[in-house]
Amino acid sequence: MAAVASAAGAEVDRPRILYADAGPEPPYPLRMEGAVISGFGRGSKELGIPTANLPVDPAAAPWIETAKSGVYFGYASLALPPSHPDRQQQHQHQRQQRSHRSNPRAAVDAPPAPIPSSSTDDRIPKETSEAAAAGGEAETEKEKEEETTKQWQIYPMVMSIGYNPFYKNAVRSAEVHVLHGFAADFYGAPMRLLVLGFVREERDYASLDALVADINVDCDVARQSLARPAWTPREGTAGPDGSSGTFDGAWLVR
Ligand SMILES: Cc1cc2nc3c(=O)[nH]c(=O)nc-3n(C[C@H](O)[C@H](O)[C@H](O)COP(=O)(O)O)c2cc1C
Numbered sequence: 486m487a488a489v490a491s492a493a494g495a496e497v498d499r500p501r502i503l504y505a506d507a508g509p510e511p512p513y514p515l516r517m518e519g520a521v522i523s524g525f526g527r528g529s530k531e532l533g534i535p536t537a538n539l540p541v542d543p544a545a546a547p548w549i550e551t552a553k554s555g556v557y558f559g560y561a562s563l564a565l566p567p568s569h570p571d572r573q574q575q576h577q578h579q580r581q582q583r584s585h586r587s588n589p590r591a592a593v594d595a596p597p598a599p600i601p602s603s604s605t606d607d608r609i610p611k612e613t614s615e616a617a618a619a620g621g622e623a624e625t626e627k628e629k630e631e632e633t634t635k636q637w638q639i640y641p642m643v644m645s646i647g648y649n650p651f652y653k654n655a656v657r658s659a660e661v662h663v664l665h666g667f668a669a670d671f672y673g674a675p676m677r678l679l680v681l682g683f684v685r686e687e688r689d690y691a692s693l694d695a696l697v698a699d700i701n702v703d704c705d706v707a708r709q710s711l712a713r714p715a716w717t718p719r720e721g722t723a724g725p726d727g728s729s730g731t732f733d734g735a736w737l738v739r
């Protein structure tokens with residue numbers, strides 16, 4: 486059946502569940518990490534869909550050099566600073582876990598679980614560790630506190646890798662729309678990605694409405710595809726229904 490076009494070219498009649506129920510297939514999962522940087526400022530203002538950008542660095546994620554440009558889905562793990570309104574407290578998490586066990590439906594739309602970091606050394610930004618080695622003057626007390634209290638929260642995500650043909654960017658970008666409504670920005674926060682599958686190629690569109698309509702379908706595809714147990718990490722309550730699954734997402738929270 487031909488895909489139904491709407492909003493002048495958006496393909497809204499696409500399957501919402503991709504890949505087999507058994508879980509991600511090679512070459513996935515693919516990993517990527519870095520600190521959130523700013524993009525061109527269009528995500529929130531023009532599209533109403535904010536995207537957290539990561540540097541496209543083949544030294545850190547060699548697969549990205551040959552990865553097809555397009556839309557991908559998977560999980561993002563964020564280490565929000567202690568002052569961020571979306572950072573959960575440990576006791577909130579424990580209460581939530583108890584509630585989910587006694588009433589699994591209570592987990593619907595539940596916020597993600599905070600995962601205290603078991604080791605922080607491997608995530609000290611290079612500049613920070615170099616500065617520390619050189620006398621530590623560049624590292625503020627606030628940064629030190631954030632490092633020792635680092636806590637990873639896992640969220641489903643959909644992302645775009647490429648040149649955004651609608652905007653004709655000259656530079657390749659990697660931008661993540663996290664499937665969660667945040668009360669504040671999180672520029673600079675450490676973010677880890679486990680990319681679990683490819684959704685579609687990036688496209689040019691006749692209108693902004695068509696681009697937004699297709700991105701909304703991508704979000705739906707990610708939510709529904711990730712809701713299956715073998716696609717939901719055991720770590721945290723990342724699944725859209727709040728339940729933990731069987732997928733090994735340990736790297737996201739290490
Ligand atoms: C799931 C998703 C799918 C996207 N698909 C396309 C696309 O097909 N074509 C395109 O030009 N841009 C696409 N984009 C990129 C948006 O155009 C981009 O997020 C927007 O330009 C905001 O960029 P900025 O955050 O750098 O300002 C997509 C973004 C996301 C999150």
Ligand SMILES: Nc1ncnc2c1ncn2[C@@H]1O[C@H](COP(=O)(O)OP(=O)(O)O)[C@@H](O)[C@H]1O
Pocket residue numbers: 521522523524525526527528529530534535536537538661662663664665666667669670671672
């Ligand atoms: N759900 C979300 N997904 C991604 N980023 C979000 C989300 N909610 C808030 N943000 C914040 O919005 C920023 C992106 O905003 P955006 O308008 O796309 O600007 P730019 O991508 O140019 O930095 C992210 O870096 C992050 O701090």
